Amino acid sequence: GVRRRMLSSAPPLSTLAAGPYWPASGVSHLPPSADCQTPIRCYHQSSSFSKMSVYGPVVKIHPVVLASICDSYERRNEGASRVIGTLLGTVDKHSIEVTNCFSVPHNESEDEVAVDMEFAKNMYELHKRVSPTEVIIGWYATGFDITEHSVLIHEYYSREATNPIHLTMDTALQSGKMSIRAYVSAQMGVPGKTVGVMFTPLTVKYVYFDTERIGVDLLQRTRLLPSRTKGLTSDLSQVAGSAARVQDMLTTMLAYIDDVLSGKVAADNSVGRFLMDLVNKVPTISAEDFENMLNSNINDLLMVTYLSNLTQAQIALNEKLVLL
Amino acid sequence: MKSFFRNCHLKARKASFPPSLALLWGGQATKSAPTTRQMLVKYFDTSVMVLFLFSQVVLKIIKHYQEEGQGSEVVQGVLLGLVVEDRLEITNCFPFPQHTEDDADFDEVQYQMEMMRSLRHVNIDHLHVGWYQSTYYGSFVSRALLDSQFSYQHAIEESVVLIYDPIKTAQGSLSLKAYRLTPKLMEICKEKDFTPEALKKANIGFEHMFEEVPIIIKNSHLINVLMWDLEDKSTVADKHELLNLSSSNHLEKSLQLLMDRVDDMSQDIVKYNTYSRNLSKQQQQKHQYLQRRTQENAQRQSRGEPPLPEEDISKMFKPPQPPPRMDTLLIAGQINNYCQNVKEFTSQNLGKLFMAEALQGHN
Numbered sequence: 001g002v003r004r005r006m007l008s009s010a011p012p013l014s015t016l017a018a019g020p021y022w023p024a025s026g027v028s029h030l031p032p033s034a035d036c037q038t039p040i041r042c043y044h045q046s047s048s049f050s051k052m053s054v055y056g057p058v059v060k061i062h063p064v065v066l067a068s069i070c071d072s073y074e075r076r077n078e079g080a081s082r083v084i085g086t087l088l089g090t091v092d093k094h095s096i097e098v099t100n101c102f103s104v105p106h107n108e109s110e111d112e113v114a115v116d117m118e119f120a121k122n123m124y125e126l127h128k129r130v131s132p133t134e135v136i137i138g139w140y141a142t143g144f145d146i147t148e149h150s151v152l153i154h155e156y157y158s159r160e161a162t163n164p165i166h167l168t169m170d171t172a173l174q175s176g177k178m179s180i181r182a183y184v185s186a187q188m189g190v191p192g193k194t195v196g197v198m199f200t201p202l203t204v205k206y207v208y209f210d211t212e213r214i215g216v217d218l219l220q221r222t223r224l225l226p227s228r229t230k231g232l233t234s235d236l237s238q239v240a241g242s243a244a245r246v247q248d249m250l251t252t253m254l255a256y257i258d259d260v261l262s263g264k265v266a267a268d269n270s271v272g273r274f275l276m277d278l279v280n281k282v283p284t285i286s287a288e289d290f291e292n293m294l295n296s297n298i299n300d301l302l303m304v305t306y307l308s309n310l311t312q313a314q315i316a317l318n319e320k321l322v323l324l
Numbered sequence: 325m326k327s328f329f330r331n332c333h334l335k336a337r338k339a340s341f342p343p344s345l346a347l348l349w350g351g352q353a354t355k356s357a358p359t360t361r362q363m364l365v366k367y368f369d370t371s372v373m374v375l376f377l378f379s380q381v382v383l384k385i386i387k388h389y390q391e392e393g394q395g396s397e398v399v400q401g402v403l404l405g406l407v408v409e410d411r412l413e414i415t416n417c418f419p420f421p422q423h424t425e426d427d428a429d430f431d432e433v434q435y436q437m438e439m440m441r442s443l444r445h446v447n448i449d450h451l452h453v454g455w456y457q458s459t460y461y462g463s464f465v466s467r468a469l470l471d472s473q474f475s476y477q478h479a480i481e482e483s484v485v486l487i488y489d490p491i492k493t494a495q496g497s498l499s500l501k502a503y504r505l506t507p508k509l510m511e512i513c514k515e516k517d518f519t520p521e522a523l524k525k526a527n528i529g530f531e532h533m534f535e536e537v538p539i540i541i542k543n544s545h546l547i548n549v550l551m552w553d554l555e556d557k558s559t560v561a562d563k564h565e566l567l568n569l570s571s572s573n574h575l576e577k578s579l580q581l582l583m584d585r586v587d588d589m590s591q592d593i594v595k596y597n598t599y600s601r602n603l604s605k606q607q608q609q610k611h612q613y614l615q616r617r618t619q620e621n622a623q624r625q626s627r628g629e630p631p632l633p634e635e636d637i638s639k640m641f642k643p644p645q646p647p648p649r650m651d652t653l654l655i656a657g658q659i660n661n662y663c664q665n666v667k668e669f670t671s672q673n674l675g676k677l678f679m680a681e682a683l684q685g686h687n
Contacts, residue, residue: 063554064383070546071380071416075447099387103446116445123442126435129421131391171546178553206554209390211493212383218498219379219541220551238497239675242566282683290684297571297677301670304575308663311586315656318593319529322649 058095059165059182060207063216065101065140066169066180072103073142073171080108082143084153086120087167088127088134096137096165097207100127104139106153113149115156138165138182143172146183151197154185166199180204375484375502376413376542382500388419389458389490398464402436403454404443407482413542414486415449417456452476454502456486461578462665465534465658467651470505474513477505484537492665495574496566502537509533530656569680571673578669582662585655592652602644610641 065087076083085103089096102123106115124136139157141150150166157164166183183199208216253275259265285293381403392399399422405414418439420432440450455476457464464487476483484502492499505513508528543551621631 062383062387064380064387066550066554067380067383067547070544070550071378072446072448074544074546077447099391105445119442119445122438126439126442129435130388130419133391173549178549180553209386211386211390211490214493214496215382215386215498216551216554219382219543220555236671236675238566239672242496243679246567285684287684290681294677294681298674300575301571301674301677304579305667305670308582308666311582311659312663315530315589315659318589319656322596322652323527323529 057092058203058205059167060095060097060205061167061180061182062097062099062207062209063212065098068101068103069140069142069169070171073169077105082108082141084115084139084141086124086136086157087138087140087165088124088131089137090133091135091137098137098167100131100134101140102127108149113152115153117156136161136164138167140167140169142169144168144170144179146199154197158185165202373537374411375537375539376411377500377539378413378415379541379543379547381414381417382498382541384417384419385456385458385486385488385500386490386493389488392419392422398460399458401456402439402452403456403484403486404440404449404451405453406449406451407453412453412482412484412537414453416443418443452480452483454480454483454485456488458488458490461491461581462489462661463581463658465654465661467654470513470650470654473503473505474510477510478514491574495568500539502539503534504537506532506535528653530653530660533653533657566672567676567679569673569676571669574669575666578662578666582659582666585659585662589652589655589659592647592655595647596649596652599644599647606641606643613640 069083069085072085073083083103084106085101087098088100088102089098091097104116104120104123106113108114127134136157138161139153141153146166146168154164154166157166163184166185168179168181168183170177170179182202182204184202186198186200187196188198189196256265256271257275260267385401388401389399399419401417401419403414404416404418405412407413421435440452444450455472457469469485473483473485476485482504484504487501487503489499489501509532512528617632624631
């Protein structure tokens with residue numbers, strides 16, 4: 001009787017968006033309450049997931065978090081289908097920056113879920129010693145969907161942090177891509193009756209520190225080899241590599257310009273303006289001045305090289321003399 | 325392609341079994357036939373050829389420095405991993421909190437133990453294989469580093485120290501280098517005998533202090549997928565810092581440090597010179613004294629008097645204290661390092677200047 005009433009009186013999800021805040025679709029769950037025998041699940045996933053307007057802060061993720069999650073997924077216990085863990089970071093007025101994470105051991109079965117909360121607390125204490133500015137801002141789980149157990153785990157994390165975010169990362173690659181999504185929970189339902197929890201998605205952005213970007217750049221080059229390895233180069237070969245990349249970009253541009261000139265592609269004014277900017281960036285200096293600047297710079301560098309070679313020879317000599 | 329992606333997640337990495345304590349503390353499990361590793365050890369005189377570094381370690385080190393180490397403070401941390409045949413695989417790491425004045429009762433060992441225990445729960449390799457440190461313009465050859473690395477290498481034979489240079493990385497290319505102490509230096513440190521004679525015997529020069537282990541970055545299939553995804557979603561916009569022409573600031577600082585070290589070195593050399601001069605003067609004095617003694621004795625004998633007793637010469641002429649040579653060695657090594665860095669930097673800049681010339685020439 002109760003269940004039938006709920007089913008008939010449950011309004012369609014679109015009308016629940018009473019205020020301007022809730023998006024048109026999301027993933028929602030009703031917790032297993034005393035009234036119903038089985039939880040009612042509503043799945044609404046729009047195809048244009050990324051184009052939805054979202055309420056809530058922007059989530060900025062650093063690549064170190066994603067790499068750690070991948071690694072802990074690879075090291076999961078036999079029989080576990082997914083891994084969960086805590087996210088650490090800083091909260092800003094309009095954004096949440098996720099900078100660190102650690103995995104938490106947990107057991108999951110059909111009807112219950114057990115999370116080692118003691119472990120989570122301990123790890124957080126240890127991490128706080130190193131970076132005192134990081135706070136618990138949410139938790140992550142690998143996998144494509146949000147299950148009922150996620151609701152319970154999310155409840156636990158709401159005790160640790162105000163308005164925690166939930167990050168899912170599809171390491172099983174169910175959709176052919178590793179989709180990384182973030183959610184924040186919101187209450188929903190008819191007031192006075194059973195209240196459910198809805199996970200509203202948030203925009204996810206990837207941010208890097210400067211040095212991180214350079215590190216990721218190098219790491220990305222390991223994709224190209226079948227052995228997935230890459231040595232670290234040094235010296236002039238790095239400059240050569242960088243120059244080669246700029247050259248590639250220039251060839252692409254030249255090909256485009258040729259196409260436009262021969263009429264194959266329609267000319268685009270904005271691109272033309274960018275090209276103008278590019279050409280003007282090479283500064284016009286009189287040949288003499290440029291010669292002078294170039295020569296003085298080269299002289300500086302040559303002198304420094306000479307001096308350092310001299311110093312090295314000197315200390316080598318000193319060594320030999322001492323050992324006499 | 326899709327099935328390849330789907331099978332990727334099945335290649336889960338097996339959990340590492342905790343090594344027996346005997347192996348951890350330097351003991352060696354008995355092997356009947358010589359393995360490849362043993363043969364390589366005999367041939368190359370080192371037990372570890374190459375270092376495999378996983379992506380998350382690189383990212384964690386970068387992040388740690390970014391958060392903690394602004395300025396010339398060094399940040400340190402522990403490396404965890406496994407030794408597989410002839411290579412050392414570093415799979416994870418965790419940072420060490422910095423020494424703060426107000427946290428005097430902070431127990432480092434306890435922090436480390438707790439961290440490793442917790443990581444073992446989540447199947448992360450918890451074998452200590454080394455440590456990492458950030459450096460300021462390449463100045464890391466110091467007594468502290470030597471001592472730490474010695475204690476690590478004494479306990480675990482294959483441990484390395486990973487030096488991360490953030491300033492060089494910010495200039496465009498990731499700068500990570502792994503070093504170990506040479507066996508010769510290990511011997512010397514064990515004896516704790518840093519006198520010139522001992523070093524002469526061991527024939528150690530500053531080039532033989534550290535040996536560099538080549539680093540290779542390795543990724544699992546899943547991380548590969550992640551990299552493709554990241555490239556797709558957020559273009560790591562090439563800023564090409566590497567092609568930046570401005571060099572004077574970096575050059576100035578490096579040269580400043582080099583000059584300081586050379587000053588230290590010259591002071592040290594002066595000390596050594598005075599020592600050797602004192603030593604030779606003392607030798608001369610001893611010689612003269614002995615001569616006078618024998619002369620007097622001869623005179624006395626000719627006069628029929630008993631000879632003077634032989635006095636203990638060593639008590640009369642106390643030999644001067646030889647200055648410890650270890651500091652000189654370290655300074656020499658440091659100067660060498662600075663020079664290498666400066667040369668690398670200048671060669672890169674020369675290349676860039678010539679490129680700029682070519683660009684201007686066509687204008």
